[in-house]
Amino acid sequence: MIWLRRHARLAISVVLLAVLFALYIAIHPRGMSVYVMTIWSNQGALLALAALAQFFVVLVRGIDLSVGPVVALTNVAASYLVSGSGLQVAFGALAVLVVGAACGFANGAAVVYGRVPPIVATLASGSIYSGLALLLRPTPGGTIDDAVSDAVTYDLFKVPTSLILIVLVVLLLAIPLRRTRFGLSLYAIGSARDAAVMTGIRVPAVTLASYAIGGFFAALAGLYISMVTLTGDPNIGPAYTLNSIAAVVIGGVALSGGVGSPLGAVLGAFTLKTISALMFFSGLPPLAQPFFEGAILAIAIVLGALGMLRVRSRLERFA
Amino acid sequence: MSSLAPGASRPRLSGLRIDPSVALVVAGCVVIVLGAGMVSPGVLSLGYLLQQLQIAAIVGILATGAMLVILLGQIDLSVPLTITGTAIVSTSLAGSGNPLLETLAIPAGLLGGTLIGTINGLGVAIFRIPAMVWTLAVNAMLLGMTVFYTGGFKPHGAPPPLAVLMAHGRFAGIPNAFLLWLLVGAATTFMLKRTVFGTYIYAMGQSQRALFLAGAPIGRTTVAVFALAGFLSSLGGLLLTGYANQAYQGMGDAYLMPVIAAVVIGGTSILGGSGTYLGTFVGALFMTLLSSILSLLQMPDAARQIIFGGIILGMLLVHRSRRAA
Numbered sequence: 171m172i173w174l175r176r177h178a179r180l181a182i183s184v185v186l187l188a189v190l191f192a193l194y195i196a197i198h199p200r201g202m203s204v205y206v207m208t209i210w211s212n213q214g215a216l217l218a219l220a221a222l223a224q225f226f227v228v229l230v231r232g233i234d235l236s237v238g239p240v241v242a243l244t245n246v247a248a249s250y251l252v253s254g255s256g257l258q259v260a261f262g263a264l265a266v267l268v269v270g271a272a273c274g275f276a277n278g279a280a281v282v283y284g285r286v287p288p289i290v291a292t293l294a295s296g297s298i299y300s301g302l303a304l305l306l307r308p309t310p311g312g313t314i315d316d317a318v319s320d321a322v323t324y325d326l327f328k329v330p331t332s333l334i335l336i337v338l339v340v341l342l343l344a345i346p347l348r349r350t351r352f353g354l355s356l357y358a359i360g361s362a363r364d365a366a367v368m369t370g371i372r373v374p375a376v377t378l379a380s381y382a383i384g385g386f387f388a389a390l391a392g393l394y395i396s397m398v399t400l401t402g403d404p405n406i407g408p409a410y411t412l413n414s415i416a417a418v419v420i421g422g423v424a425l426s427g428g429v430g431s432p433l434g435a436v437l438g439a440f441t442l443k444t445i446s447a448l449m450f451f452s453g454l455p456p457l458a459q460p461f462f463e464g465a466i467l468a469i470a471i472v473l474g475a476l477g478m479l480r481v482r483s484r485l486e487r488f489a
Numbered sequence: 490m491s492s493l494a495p496g497a498s499r500p501r502l503s504g505l506r507i508d509p510s511v512a513l514v515v516a517g518c519v520v521i522v523l524g525a526g527m528v529s530p531g532v533l534s535l536g537y538l539l540q541q542l543q544i545a546a547i548v549g550i551l552a553t554g555a556m557l558v559i560l561l562g563q564i565d566l567s568v569p570l571t572i573t574g575t576a577i578v579s580t581s582l583a584g585s586g587n588p589l590l591e592t593l594a595i596p597a598g599l600l601g602g603t604l605i606g607t608i609n610g611l612g613v614a615i616f617r618i619p620a621m622v623w624t625l626a627v628n629a630m631l632l633g634m635t636v637f638y639t640g641g642f643k644p645h646g647a648p649p650p651l652a653v654l655m656a657h658g659r660f661a662g663i664p665n666a667f668l669l670w671l672l673v674g675a676a677t678t679f680m681l682k683r684t685v686f687g688t689y690i691y692a693m694g695q696s697q698r699a700l701f702l703a704g705a706p707i708g709r710t711t712v713a714v715f716a717l718a719g720f721l722s723s724l725g726g727l728l729l730t731g732y733a734n735q736a737y738q739g740m741g742d743a744y745l746m747p748v749i750a751a752v753v754i755g756g757t758s759i760l761g762g763s764g765t766y767l768g769t770f771v772g773a774l775f776m777t778l779l780s781s782i783l784s785l786l787q788m789p790d791a792a793r794q795i796i797f798g799g800i801i802l803g804m805l806l807v808h809r810s811r812r813a814a
Binding site: 233280284286287289290291293294295296297298299300301302303304305308412415416419425426457458459460461462463464465467468471472 | 564566612616618619621622623625626627628629630631632633634636637640746749750753758759760789790791792793794795796797798799801802805806
């Protein structure tokens with residue numbers, strides 16, 4: 171019971187996703203199958219990686235409006251680099267991830283050392299990144315190694331590979347975030363920056379690292395998109411910025427920093443993608459679908475905020 | 490967003506001394522106009538500059554609404570669809586052929602924007618949802634409504650004649666749009682500096698908690714500011730409708746980022762509580778000049794985005810590091 175109370179926000183996310191997923195399978199014309207699961211999981215994984223990129227920045231009380239542009243830039247970079255011999259593919263993928271981390275690092279530097287508020291710093295840097303993506307590849311195209319793509323976008327023993335990968339990522343992140351000095355520093359900076367400074371946490375370095383990790387995950391998203399679509403497209407960015415923010419909020423990550431978990435961000439991303447998928451098979455007229463998609467997004471966000479109505483002291487709301 | 494920023498400067502209510510961020514932006518405007526004038530002398534003509542004022546009025550009025558919300562420490566991401574929605578509603582009514590509906594075109598557009606702003610404000614005030622997310626969701630719903638209404642085609646109708654007159658007409662050689670912007674600016678400056686409501690806005694951006702303890706109506710003020718911002722967004726939207734002579738899907742999308750950039754470059758803190766209208770005014774001029782001149786120089790879109798982002802980031806860095814020193 172205590173566990174449930176402590177993790178109430180996460181429990182709501184899990185239940186919401188379970189209900190939506192059950193509904194999706196129920197109305198999907200092909201029902202539950204490996205194929206349907208794989209498509210669903212691949213779509214969810216794309217946004218989940220972008221949501222993790224947003225998560226790391228939001229955790230230290232930042233916001234990253236350049237997630238979409240970095241996704242687009244790394245997606246385009248992958249369409250040049252991730253092909254050829256096995257070694258070339260491996261180094262190409264590595265280079266793509268380095269590009270993403272460098273973008274995140276640059277954002278972090280502008281915020282930490284340039285003292286520019288994150289929202290405008292990443293707004294401006296995002297414009298630069300999406301310009302670079304357009305410069306590299308004005309129209310969608312390029313090639314991606316087929317073998318690698320097949321390996322990560324199909325299924326392993328009838329379980330979608332993307333789902334396995336995302337679960338692995340969440341598990342790999344969970345322990346360092348809660349058990350290491352670096353992980354706890356991230357939460358400390360997000361919940362009380364001044365106290366974190368007093369505690370002796372190297373706030374600038376840790377914040378910078380958090381932005382770089384965010385960029386790394388945005389690059390993973392860009393790389394994974396190239397695996398699914400087999401092209402590089404400079405125009406995919408905008409949707410990822412906004413949806414990554416919506417995903418972390420639905421997943422219970424506080425935009426004020428210091429609250430939330432990678433699992434929450436991933437659940438939020440899958441919830442959002444399940445809503446879109448539901449719409450597609452809902453039988454609603456196609457022209458009415460965008461409205462209901464928006465409305466469900468709004469309801470999901472309001473549900474997450476319902477806790478606020480129970481706050482007894484009105485003063486606590488402004489804390 | 491609503492947290493207290495360490496080192497946030499107090500609102501400059503004196504207004505007499507020259508704000509360094511305003512001086513920086515004005516210098517930026519002069520540099521880009523003179524720089525472009527060397528490449529293309531037409532830029533330095535009175536006609537070209539007056540035309541820039543006409544276009545800047547759209548960004549300027551939109552930035553006025555955005556600034557009020559940003560002063561609270563919030564943000565309004567529903568601007569794009571508030572513009573598009575207003576345009577679709579007013580052109581549909583103005584082109585309906587029914588004289589009664591035609592006269593209602595502009596009031597209905599403005600009412601729609603105010604309503605959207607009120608919904609934004611209620612979500613932020615009652616549910617305490619971060620404005621960034623709530624206005625995003627509202628934007629998504631509005632997008633859905635416009636898609637449903639227009640059927641995905643170009644919306645029918647005609648722009649309201651008054652909107653066309655305001656956007657294209659001139660009074661004593663000065664573009665009407667610019668005069669309208671001056672009027673909006675004067676009213677906003679008065680409101681911010683001389684009314685209790687204006688003081689509440691700055692105070693809420695500084696510390697919502699302290700303002701609450703002082704007994705101010707936090708909820709009502711929040712809703713009123715968002716509603717006013719919605720009204721101004723739809724006013725800017727109407728001007729854009731008149732300027733473009735039509736309504737079309739996605740017409741508001743290109744305005745969200747430049748409008749926020751205009752406010753922030755002008756020295757308004759994105760964390761709320763500090764900033765002058767003069768800053769927003771020159772910020773809107775700067776953003777308009779920058780984008781006009783980049784397209785005049787026939788930059789490819791990719792280079793434009795890079796230069797755009799680079800200049801904004803550069804100005805913010807100069808502004809910040811000087812303040813820190």
